Amino acid sequence: MNYSGIDLHSNNSVVTVxxxxxxxxxxxxxxxxxxxxxxxxxxxxxxxxxVVVESTFNWYWLVDGLQEAGFKxxxxxxxxxxKYDGLKHSGDETDARYLAHLLRLGILPTGxxxxxxxxxxxxxxxxxxxxxRSRTSHILAVENITARQFGKRITSSQVIRxxxxxxxxxxxxxxxxxxxxxxxxxxxxxxxxxxxxxxCLHEKVAPDPDHRLLMTAPGIGQTLAxxxxxxxxxxxxxxxxGTFASYARCVDSQHMSNGKKxxxxxxxxxxxxxxxxxxxxxxxxxxxCAEAKRFYERxxxxxxxxxxxxxxxxxxxxxCLHMLKEHKLFDMTRCFA
Numbered sequence: 001m002n003y004s005g006i007d008l009h010s011n012n013s014v015v016t017v018x019x020x021x022x023x024x025x026x027x028x029x030x031x032x033x034x035x036x037x038x039x040x041x042x043x044x045x046x047x048x049x050x051v052v053v054e055s056t057f058n059w060y061w062l063v064d065g066l067q068e069a070g071f072k073x074x075x076x077x078x079x080x081x082x083k084y085d086g087l088k089h090s091g092d093e094t095d096a097r098y099l100a101h102l103l104r105l106g107i108l109p110t111g112x113x114x115x116x117x118x119x120x121x122x123x124x125x126x127x128x129x130x131x132x133r134s135r136t137s138h139i140l141a142v143e144n145i146t147a148r149q150f151g152k153r154i155t156s157s158q159v160i161r162x163x164x165x166x167x168x169x170x171x172x173x174x175x176x177x178x179x180x181x182x183x184x185x186x187x188x189x190x191x192x193x194x195x196x197x198x199x200c201l202h203e204k205v206a207p208d209p210d211h212r213l214l215m216t217a218p219g220i221g222q223t224l225a226x227x228x229x230x231x232x233x234x235x236x237x238x239x240x241x242g243t244f245a246s247y248a249r250c251v252d253s254q255h256m257s258n259g260k261k262x263x264x265x266x267x268x269x270x271x272x273x274x275x276x277x278x279x280x281x282x283x284x285x286x287x288x289c290a291e292a293k294r295f296y297e298r299x300x301x302x303x304x305x306x307x308x309x310x311x312x313x314x315x316x317x318x319x320c321l322h323m324l325k326e327h328k329l330f331d332m333t334r335c336f337a
Contacts, residue, residue, distance in 0.1 A: 002044055004051040005099030006037075007092045008059060013037065016096040017044050020104065027093060032058075034065040045071065052076050052099040055111045064116055073113065076102075079269050080109035114233050121204050122230040126273060128197045129227075135190040138183045145180055146170075160187060201226050213323055217316060217330040218292065219285030227277045228320060235325055241318040249275035250314040278313040278320075285312065291336040 007014040016027040030036050050072045066073045102108040143153045162184045205211045205226050214225035238244040245251050249270040285292040299308035319335045
């Protein structure tokens with residue numbers, strides 16, 4: 001049996017094939033051309049146990065192409081892979097061999113490969129978040145201008161409602177007024193685009209019963225339910241609530257020895273979008289849910305506001321996993337007992 005590893009870059013890839021003894025059977029640097037990569041692997045296809053591809057920013061085309069060609073593909077979780085620090089030399093070839101080596105040993109940390117259509121909708125939700133962040137930066141820019149000119153800020157809702165007439169009424173110097181107009185023009189455009197994206201997302205996820213199920217949890221509205229549903233993918237891939245909470249970055253990362261903290265693990269391991277969604281849900285639930293508020297206050301006394309809010313997000317994450325697995329509505333007593 002043979003094993004293949006591909007060290008993927010922006011414009012080329014190193015493809016290697018090793019055997020059961022880690023001997024290199026074939027290896028070559030190829031341009032990021034699916035036809036050439038498939039042709040290189042074709043003689044080995046029947047003997048390959050699998051092909052490992054790094055989870056880099058540009059893996060979609062390669063993984064989809066290999067799967068369509070009949071290869072068994074594994075997506076390597078690069079944040080969970082650590083090579084031996086004492087190596088004197090490493091390069092693209094050794095990286096590709098190491099991926100194949102981990103597959104051979106059965107200890108390769110892998111990520112989930114979602115179907116292309118599901119992945120496209122998830123990426124659209126991530127695009128919405130990017131647009132919202134961009135809009136926020138322009139809103140803050142206008143708020144800062146007003147703070148510098150008048151000694152106090154206008155609110156974000158007031159910024160969004162600004163038009164040419166209202167800008168004139170502010171009696172700003174010409175250059176400053178032009179800067180505000182430019183920010184407002186971008187904000188207006190972004191608001192229109194965000195609405196278009198949200199409409200498309202709603203049409204795609206609203207029919208899903210799990211989307212309506214998530215919205216029964218306090219603090220989780222249409223937007224957060226959409227993000228959680230799309231980022232979770234298949235709920236069956238999470239063996240336990242603790243695993244899911246860890247994936248959502250709702251648990252501590254620390255190394256302990258003899259009852260003492262010796263350091264921290266990889267704090268960035270997990271899904272940043274799920275982490276954002278549950279922190280946002282925690283912020284909302286504190287405003288409207290008395291049970292959540294009491295839980296937060298108890299935690300805050302023992303720790304601090306940041307950890308207490310994180311603990312509340314952890315509670316909501318665990319609750320969402322049970323809701324999706326059991327197909328049950330949110331249970332306040334079960335969550336905050």
